[in-house]
Amino acid sequence: MFRALGNRNYRLWASADLVSVTGSWMQVLGLNWLVLARTGSATSVGISVLLSTLPALLLGPWAGALADRFPPRRIILLGETAHLLIALLLAAMVWADLPLPAIYALTALSGLVGTFEGPALGRFAGQVVPRADLGNALALNSIINSAGRVLGMSVAGVLAATAGELPLFLCNAASFLAVIATILVMRRDELHPLAVSPPDRAGVRPGLAYLRGHRLLLILFALGFVLSGLGRNYQVTMAAMTQGPLGTGAAGYGVLSSVFAVGTVLGGLVAARARELTMPLLLGAAAVTSVLQAVSGFVPGMLGFAAMILPIAAGAVLIDTIKSTRVQLDAVEDMRARMLSVEGAVAAAAGAVGAPLLGWLCDGLGPRPALLLAGLTTLVATSVAALALRPPRPATAAEPVPLAVAPVAAA
Secondary structure (H helix, E strand, O other), rough: OHHHOOHHHHOOOHOOOOHHHHHHHHEEEEEHHHHHHHOOOOOHHHHHHHHHHHHHHHHHHHHHHHHHHHHHHHHHHHHHHHHHHHHHHHHHHHHHHHHHHHHHHHHHHHHHHHHHHHHHHHHHHHOOEEEOHHHHHHHHHHHHHHHHHHHHHHHHHHHHHHHHHHHHHHHHHHHHHHHHHHHHHHOOOOOOOOOOOOOOHOOOOHHHHHHHHHHHHHHHHHHHHHHHHHHHHHHHHHHHHHHHHOHHHHHHHHHHHHHHHHHHHHHHHHHHOOOOOOOHHHHHHHHHHHHHHHHHHOOHHHHHHHHHHHHHHHHHHHHHHHHHHHHHHHHHHHHHHHHHHHHHHHHHHHHHHHHHHHHHHHHHHHHHHHHHHHHHHHHHHHHHHHHHHHOOOOOOOOOOOOOOOOOOOOO
């Protein structure tokens, strides 16, 4: 299950990743709490989130082209240094009580740096382990991300209540130092280099041309958009269920969020146990989670709904892990970062479209019918993808018509 940990460089990278994710979630909570405390407006928090994700939607392909052209290690070191400076500037702004527009500007800048660093991080993840261990490494990364999220938000909640928001930004700055130090001490001779794009294949246009001709990736991204948009925005539907049919309010929402976090860890463990992360496994997980989503709203009681949330969260992580693995293994090496950037842009677009759409459905139809409709839609999309991925039937050759043979006259 943990075979990727047999690689020294990956052990270092996984440790740094846990520290970095923990620090990032501490800053996310601190930033959201700071904006909410100053404005009292959830809309203002939404603007902050939008500013951090907008660069991925607008500039993702260019970021991928850059990561395919240059060594990812160099891009990551520059990106982590920039993130370190931004975190320190945010801490200074919080300490000086500067107005929100300045904090918004740094939030957008942080999103811009993250957009250009993301594809390089994806390529570098393929260099710290051999190809055979990549799927296992990505599954373990899912567990690390879930653990770092829970740890970061827990520690941030305690620190924010006792010392304010300032230490959260300082802790995040320190986490970037850990990543930089880890990259510098890695054994470069044990990295597994990937091909970089030659000049004639560099840039956005060759990447899009490659994607247009890659049927599997097109289907994967289209299915991922539907699954992420309607089957993944459970922060919206959980809130609607706790405020509506379940009637448990904020306390119930907190419980369901914890159950969802546990489910993501279980999903990572399932992915880590799988010997091979294949498209049939992804389609199976998508079908099961779609059915569970469709019926989840009609299961009676808080415990029943939580029992549905747990496997749905596990299935979501399994699907995401398989998607990332297939993108990296099925794309040629010098196009990998551009395909990863497209995957990130698709996920960002799905969140931007899916969350408001699910909210509108919950308000107009009610949470239970909204869950039913969304689950059935993702189930149909999964079925269509399964049909599209079926290999074409080989053409049957016509039976040869035997020629009449004239009898040979006896001599």
